Amino acid sequence: MPSSARIPVLILTGYLGAGKTTVLNRFLAASGARIGVIINDFGDVNVDAALVAGQVDEPVSVAGGCLCCISDPEQLDDAFKKLTRPDLRLDAIVIEGSGVAEPPALLRLVMDSRVPKIRFGGLIEVVDAAHIPQAEAAGWDLEQHVRAAAVVLLTKTDLVTDPGARNSLEARIQRANPHAMIIEAPHGNFDPALFVDASDDDELEFGQLALWNPGETLGESQADHDHARHHHVHHQSVTVEHEGPVDPVALSEFALDPPETVYRVKAIVDVVTASGARRFAVHSVAGYVTVDAMARAQEEPAASSLVAIGLELDHADLQARLEAFCLPSTTPPASASQLRRLTRFRT
Structure with missing residues (x-):
C-alpha cells in the first residue's frame, strides 16, 4: 500500500x-x-x-x-x-x-x-x-x-x-x-x-488501483479450494479509470451510502479547486468513510481511479454510477462547501 x-x-x-x-x-x-x-x-x-x-x-x-x-x-x-x-x-x-x-x-x-x-x-x-x-x-x-x-x-x-x-x-x-x-x-x-488488499510494493503507482487486489488466488490447496468454492461467493469489483477530476459531493454521498451489495469503496481522485487540483484517497467500508490528502504535482494532469468491491454486484449499474462522478478536465472549480462534503471525513 x-x-x-x-x-x-x-x-x-x-x-x-x-x-x-x-x-x-x-x-x-x-x-x-x-x-x-x-x-x-x-x-x-x-x-x-x-x-x-x-x-x-x-x-x-x-x-x-x-x-x-x-x-x-x-x-x-x-x-x-x-x-x-x-x-x-x-x-x-x-x-x-x-x-x-x-x-x-x-x-x-x-x-x-x-x-x-x-x-x-x-x-x-x-x-x-x-x-x-x-x-x-x-x-x-x-x-x-x-x-x-x-x-x-x-x-x-x-x-x-x-x-x-x-x-x-x-x-x-x-x-x-x-x-x-x-x-x-x-x-x-x-x-x-x-476485506483487505495485498500489495508487494511500498508505493502504489497511480493508475494501478484496479490491480490492488489479490484476486481469487487464495493460497489454499486445490482440494480446499474445490470444496470452498461451492460454499461461498468470491468478491467482485468494478473499476473506473478517468482522465480528469470527480464530483466531490456525488462521491461522498456514494461512499457514505453505497449499494447493499458493495462492502468497500476505494478511490484515488483529483478534485478541482480554486487553488488547483487536489488529490485524495477515499475509503468506505460499509458506509464508514475515511479521506486522506495525497501529494500531487501541480503540473500533473487530473486523473481519478475508483473501485467498488462486494458480492453479486450489478456491474452495469455500478459502472454507470461511478462514471457519473467523473467530470471533464475543464470543469469549474468546486466551491468550498462542495469540497467540505468530501473533506469532512478527514480525521
Missing part, C-alpha cells in the same frame, strides 16, 4: 466457540497480505497466539482482559503504534476480540483512536449457525452482537440441515442490522479479498 496510506483495522468478534480462531487462521493463510494481529489474552498461556504463530507478521497481545473493558485505552493505541511502524509494511491489522467483547465498544475504541496511521476497516461478527440456542442459553445476545457488524460470517452452516432454521437466522440478523452483509463461511472459508 502507499506509504502515506492509513492501515485498515478489522475487528473480528464472536462468542467463544463460534470459530473466530479458525476464521483468523484462514484469513492469515489466504489473504496474501502482511497482517498484524492484536489478540485478547485472558490467561497466562496465550493459546490463540500460539495457533496463529508462524502465519502472522507481528502479533501483539493486549493484557487486561476484554478490549472493551480495559481501564486504559492508551494500551490499544500503544499496540497500534507498534504495528504501524513503516518497517513492518503491514497491509492490515486484525483485532481478535474476546468471546464476551461487546462489538459497539470495540468499534468505538478503534474509531476514537488517536493513532493517525490507522483507519477503521470493518467489524466482522462470527456466528456459529448450528448452535445459536446453546449460545443464547449461555447469555449471548445475537441482536446486540450483529448490530454493529459490517459483515456477519456464518460458520458451521454445513451442520444446519433445516432450511427454515437457516432462513430464520438470516431474517433475525437482517432485522437487527439491515445493512450487514451475511456470508456463509463453513470451515472458516471466505474470500479475504473482500
Whole structure:
C-alpha cells in the first residue's frame, strides 16, 4: 500500500466457540497480505497466539482482559503504534476480540483512536449457525452482537440441515442490522479479498488501483479450494479509470451510502479547486468513510481511479454510477462547501 496510506483495522468478534480462531487462521493463510494481529489474552498461556504463530507478521497481545473493558485505552493505541511502524509494511491489522467483547465498544475504541496511521476497516461478527440456542442459553445476545457488524460470517452452516432454521437466522440478523452483509463461511472459508488488499510494493503507482487486489488466488490447496468454492461467493469489483477530476459531493454521498451489495469503496481522485487540483484517497467500508490528502504535482494532469468491491454486484449499474462522478478536465472549480462534503471525513 502507499506509504502515506492509513492501515485498515478489522475487528473480528464472536462468542467463544463460534470459530473466530479458525476464521483468523484462514484469513492469515489466504489473504496474501502482511497482517498484524492484536489478540485478547485472558490467561497466562496465550493459546490463540500460539495457533496463529508462524502465519502472522507481528502479533501483539493486549493484557487486561476484554478490549472493551480495559481501564486504559492508551494500551490499544500503544499496540497500534507498534504495528504501524513503516518497517513492518503491514497491509492490515486484525483485532481478535474476546468471546464476551461487546462489538459497539470495540468499534468505538478503534474509531476514537488517536493513532493517525490507522483507519477503521470493518467489524466482522462470527456466528456459529448450528448452535445459536446453546449460545443464547449461555447469555449471548445475537441482536446486540450483529448490530454493529459490517459483515456477519456464518460458520458451521454445513451442520444446519433445516432450511427454515437457516432462513430464520438470516431474517433475525437482517432485522437487527439491515445493512450487514451475511456470508456463509463453513470451515472458516471466505474470500479475504473482500476485506483487505495485498500489495508487494511500498508505493502504489497511480493508475494501478484496479490491480490492488489479490484476486481469487487464495493460497489454499486445490482440494480446499474445490470444496470452498461451492460454499461461498468470491468478491467482485468494478473499476473506473478517468482522465480528469470527480464530483466531490456525488462521491461522498456514494461512499457514505453505497449499494447493499458493495462492502468497500476505494478511490484515488483529483478534485478541482480554486487553488488547483487536489488529490485524495477515499475509503468506505460499509458506509464508514475515511479521506486522506495525497501529494500531487501541480503540473500533473487530473486523473481519478475508483473501485467498488462486494458480492453479486450489478456491474452495469455500478459502472454507470461511478462514471457519473467523473467530470471533464475543464470543469469549474468546486466551491468550498462542495469540497467540505468530501473533506469532512478527514480525521
